[in-house]
Amino acid sequence: MNQPFALEITSTQNEKLKHLLKLRERKTREQSGEFLIEGYREILKAYEAKVPLKSLFFSQERFLGANEHALIDKIGKSTRLYSLKGDLFDKYSYRHRPDGLLAVASIARQSEEEFAKAIFKKALGQAPFILLAESIEKPGNLGSIFRSCDAAGVHGVIVCDKQTDVFNPNVVRASIGTLFSVPFIECSLEAALSFLSKHHIKLVAATPHAKEFFTEVNFKEGIAIAMGSEQLGLSANLMDKATIKVKIPMYGAADSLNVAAATTLMLYEVVRQRHFV
Amino acid sequence: MNQPFALEITSTQNEKLKHLLKLRERKTREQSGEFLIEGYREILKAYEAKVPLKSLFFSQERFLGANEHALIDKIGKSTRLYSLKGDLFDKYSYRHRPDGLLAVASIARQSEEEFAKAIFKKALGQAPFILLAESIEKPGNLGSIFRSCDAAGVHGVIVCDKQTDVFNPNVVRASIGTLFSVPFIECSLEAALSFLSKHHIKLVAATPHAKEFFTEVNFKEGIAIAMGSEQLGLSANLMDKATIKVKIPMYGAADSLNVAAATTLMLYEVVRQRHFV
Numbered sequence: 001m002n003q004p005f006a007l008e009i010t011s012t013q014n015e016k017l018k019h020l021l022k023l024r025e026r027k028t029r030e031q032s033g034e035f036l037i038e039g040y041r042e043i044l045k046a047y048e049a050k051v052p053l054k055s056l057f058f059s060q061e062r063f064l065g066a067n068e069h070a071l072i073d074k075i076g077k078s079t080r081l082y083s084l085k086g087d088l089f090d091k092y093s094y095r096h097r098p099d100g101l102l103a104v105a106s107i108a109r110q111s112e113e114e115f116a117k118a119i120f121k122k123a124l125g126q127a128p129f130i131l132l133a134e135s136i137e138k139p140g141n142l143g144s145i146f147r148s149c150d151a152a153g154v155h156g157v158i159v160c161d162k163q164t165d166v167f168n169p170n171v172v173r174a175s176i177g178t179l180f181s182v183p184f185i186e187c188s189l190e191a192a193l194s195f196l197s198k199h200h201i202k203l204v205a206a207t208p209h210a211k212e213f214f215t216e217v218n219f220k221e222g223i224a225i226a227m228g229s230e231q232l233g234l235s236a237n238l239m240d241k242a243t244i245k246v247k248i249p250m251y252g253a254a255d256s257l258n259v260a261a262a263t264t265l266m267l268y269e270v271v272r273q274r275h276f277v
Numbered sequence: 278m279n280q281p282f283a284l285e286i287t288s289t290q291n292e293k294l295k296h297l298l299k300l301r302e303r304k305t306r307e308q309s310g311e312f313l314i315e316g317y318r319e320i321l322k323a324y325e326a327k328v329p330l331k332s333l334f335f336s337q338e339r340f341l342g343a344n345e346h347a348l349i350d351k352i353g354k355s356t357r358l359y360s361l362k363g364d365l366f367d368k369y370s371y372r373h374r375p376d377g378l379l380a381v382a383s384i385a386r387q388s389e390e391e392f393a394k395a396i397f398k399k400a401l402g403q404a405p406f407i408l409l410a411e412s413i414e415k416p417g418n419l420g421s422i423f424r425s426c427d428a429a430g431v432h433g434v435i436v437c438d439k440q441t442d443v444f445n446p447n448v449v450r451a452s453i454g455t456l457f458s459v460p461f462i463e464c465s466l467e468a469a470l471s472f473l474s475k476h477h478i479k480l481v482a483a484t485p486h487a488k489e490f491f492t493e494v495n496f497k498e499g500i501a502i503a504m505g506s507e508q509l510g511l512s513a514n515l516m517d518k519a520t521i522k523v524k525i526p527m528y529g530a531a532d533s534l535n536v537a538a539a540t541t542l543m544l545y546e547v548v549r550q551r552h553f554v
Contacts, residue, residue, distance in 0.1 A: 140417065147535055150528075152528060178531050249552065254424060257425055258541075271526060
């Protein structure tokens, strides 16, 4: 089988390579409407989810598996390919262990109506199961939250009053590509609350001041689990609007869990109640 | 009240400052028997847990709260104090938002007997509840695992066949100081298995190949929950020795959760069964 045509790039002066570094910055992502996806697993998931891939930079010397060529063949039909030597590729990789694949993709956003449709399609008649992430600061946490949402079968994620944008390369990485399999929107808290109210979805907040534990409350109705920033937790405004408040039992010296860990607990309590009780 | 005496350091040529940078490396930590603790919350927890603090570097310009002076007063009674200007301090901080406090502490390790004693003391007659972390690679994950162990009331953590050592500054940071409140040992897998067997503690492994879900198995006996590396999961050797195997339901595109998220789920299922059923 013929490999699709790839242009070789040999110099760091190349404008396309310079653009790769700039795409690590939010400003450039917003201006260009593009973002980075690195790694076999992530690029494959993006391809399968029909994320528009604009270019693929690869370095054969860095491949870690046996399937990279097959992926390049598939992607190469509609995407520009650029081949790099290993040393040069490493300068643009943002991973510990580069696997020789880095793609530039177009940012595609769902409108509120498309998001609502996607949720109800995924829910298959079940009560909606939403995650509301408010002002999460660390890309690793936001990515890990997406990964847990995917695993728990969350119908949609609302990222509101964002501190980190979902197209940050470290969100994509920590999500291991699940960013492409879970419907999401970014919006203001106000828009998020109005969306939930319109669709009769109850807001659930985890707070140490709640009376009931998270395993004692009914999660079978349509709900949005709200999780707040690492430093400050949920905003007072959001806390006010929550109709269900629950706490996670804490038996140690610290008074909170990592936000992605706490999110996973909350999500899987919904799973337990809906599938195992 | 008089502030305790602090020597001012003004130059990056100072040997003590150079040592701070070297302590980011595992080799230096092992050779010197020292490690770094940064941040008010973490240093306070270490102080309360009687971790031997050897020196404290601070920069008043960077303080974020109102209690730093009180902490310095307490620590200063037995610890050398060094004062730095903000700009200089920033060079030695490894946080996004330095809060002007960085300590050097002595590495103190528990022997196997001390660890066993600490576990049974913490268990207060309950069946032992252990977390076995095998070859975790990312310091952020290992720290987050400690944070969840603290919250869930785990009696002891066994870190075996380590990839990252628990005294890595990013483990300390992600643990938010809970490293100092949960008993732990670092050892080989062989030593860990022999320890568990000696104390009649059953080994629980989470694997997608298990028949039963993690919410369906009895966790009220003495157990050690085993969690493996990010890339490879649990080793074949450990999997062979596990007497209880469970799976976490996965409804999405990815086949696994982040290891710290999965650990938290497993730990809180033990909490639920022991405290809420």
